Amino acid sequence: MSHDPELVRTGQETIVKQIRFVPSGKQIPCEDGDTVLAALERHGYALPNNCRAGACGECKTRVVSGEFDQGLVMDMALSGEEREAGYGLMCMAKPVSDVLEIEFGTEDAKPKLFPPRENAPYVLTDKFPRTPRIAELRLRPLGAPMRFWPGQYVTLGDPGRNIPERCYSIANIPNREGEIALQVTYQDEGRTSAWLHDELRPGDQVALSGPYGTFIGDPTAETPVLCLAAGSGLAPILSLASAAFLRGGFKFPVTLIFSARTSADLYDLGLLRYLEARFRNFSFRYTLTRETPSGDLSGRLPGLLPELFPDLSGHSVYIAGAPQFVEASAAAVRQLGVAEERLHTEGFVEQGKPEAPPGDRLL
Numbered sequence: 001m002s003h004d005p006e007l008v009r010t011g012q013e014t015i016v017k018q019i020r021f022v023p024s025g026k027q028i029p030c031e032d033g034d035t036v037l038a039a040l041e042r043h044g045y046a047l048p049n050n051c052r053a054g055a056c057g058e059c060k061t062r063v064v065s066g067e068f069d070q071g072l073v074m075d076m077a078l079s080g081e082e083r084e085a086g087y088g089l090m091c092m093a094k095p096v097s098d099v100l101e102i103e104f105g106t107e108d109a110k111p112k113l114f115p116p117r118e119n120a121p122y123v124l125t126d127k128f129p130r131t132p133r134i135a136e137l138r139l140r141p142l143g144a145p146m147r148f149w150p151g152q153y154v155t156l157g158d159p160g161r162n163i164p165e166r167c168y169s170i171a172n173i174p175n176r177e178g179e180i181a182l183q184v185t186y187q188d189e190g191r192t193s194a195w196l197h198d199e200l201r202p203g204d205q206v207a208l209s210g211p212y213g214t215f216i217g218d219p220t221a222e223t224p225v226l227c228l229a230a231g232s233g234l235a236p237i238l239s240l241a242s243a244a245f246l247r248g249g250f251k252f253p254v255t256l257i258f259s260a261r262t263s264a265d266l267y268d269l270g271l272l273r274y275l276e277a278r279f280r281n282f283s284f285r286y287t288l289t290r291e292t293p294s295g296d297l298s299g300r301l302p303g304l305l306p307e308l309f310p311d312l313s314g315h316s317v318y319i320a321g322a323p324q325f326v327e328a329s330a331a332a333v334r335q336l337g338v339a340e341e342r343l344h345t346e347g348f349v350e351q352g353k354p355e356a357p358p359g360d361r362l363l
C-alpha cells in the first residue's frame with residue numbers, strides 16, 4: 001500500500017487533500033474548504049453527527065496521523081484530554097497536511113442507528129393522494145426533529161382512541177426542517193389507515209415514535225445495486241436511492257424496478273425520471289401486474305428477474321413491499337446468486353409493530 005502523500009490539483013486549482021481510513025487503508029479526497037465530515041458524506045460514508053457545529057461531540061473521531069485545523073468548537077464537546085489523545089470533531093475539522101489518517105474501519109463506516117424516541121409531537125402540515133389507495137402525509141416536528149437514516153420507519157397511531165400504532169416507512173431523506181413524509185396505503189380492514197386517510201386533517205397534532213429498523217444503505221458496499229419495490233414499498237427504496245445519489249458519490253450502477261397493479265398505481269415517476277436524467281448510473285423500470293403497459297415490463301417481478309439479471313452474484317439487492325412480494329422476490333434473487341449478506345429486505349412494516357424492541361437494534 002502506498003503511503004506517499006498526494007497533493008492533487010484539478011483544472012480549477014482546487015487543492016485536494018487525502019483522508020485515509022485506518023485500518024482499511026482506503027482513502028478519499030477532501031477538497032479545499034471541506035470538513036472531514038463533508039468529504040466523507042460526499043463519498044457516501046456515514047459518520048454519526050448531530051449539530052454539525054462543534055457543540056455535541058457526536059462526530060468525535062481519533063486522528064491517527066496528520067494535521068488538521070479543528071476550528072472553533074466547544075470544550076464540552078471535545079475536552080483537553082481528548083484533544084491530547086488525538087481526538088477531533090470531524091464536523092469542523094479541516095485537513096492541513098496532505099494526508100490525514102483517521103480511525104474509520106469498515107465496521108465504523110457503517111451507519112450507527114440513532115436512539116429512537118417515543119411520542120414526539122408532530123403536526124400534519126399536508127396530505128394529498130399519490131394513487132387511488134396511497135396518501136402522502138407531511139409532518140413537521142414541534143420539538144427537536146427526529147434523526148433517522150433513509151430506509152427507517154416510524155410508528156403512528158392514537159391508542160387512547162383505540163387507533164392502534166402502525167409502522168410506516170419514512171419516504172423522504174433527512175432535511176433541515178425535520179419534515180417527515182409518510183406514504184400510507186389504505187387497508188380495507190385497517191383502522192389506522194382509515195384514520196390517516198379519512199379523519200386526520202392538516203393542522204392536527206400527532207405523536208410519532210421512532211426511528212426504527214435496519215433497512216438502511218451500506219455506504220461501504222462497492223457493488224452494483226438492484227432495488228425492487230411494490231406499492232408503498234417504494235417509499236423506503238426511493239429514500240435510500242435518493243440519499244445515495246443526492247448525498248453524492250455513489251458510483252456503481254443502480255437499477256430500480258417498481259411493481260404496480262395498474263398504471264394508476266404508479267407514482268413518483270417524476271422524481272424517478274429526474275434521478276435517471278441526472279445520474280447516468282441510475283436506471284428505472286416498472287412492471288404492471290394487472291394491465292398490459294405500453295412500453296415497459298409486464299407481469300410479476302420475480303418471474304421477470306432471470307431474464308433481466310441472469311447473474312446477481314456481484315450485486316447488492318434491496319427489496320420492499322407487501323410480505324408476499326418480498327418473499328417471492330427474495331427467493332428469486334437468491335436463485336440468481338445474490339450473497340445473503342448483500343440481500344436487504346423490508347417486509348412492509350405497515351401491518352404491525354416492530355418485531356424486536358427498538359433498543360436491541362442499536363449498534
Ligand code: FES
Pocket residue numbers: 048049050051052053054055056057058059060077089090091092
Ligand atoms: S456533529 Fe456535533 S460536534 Fe460534530
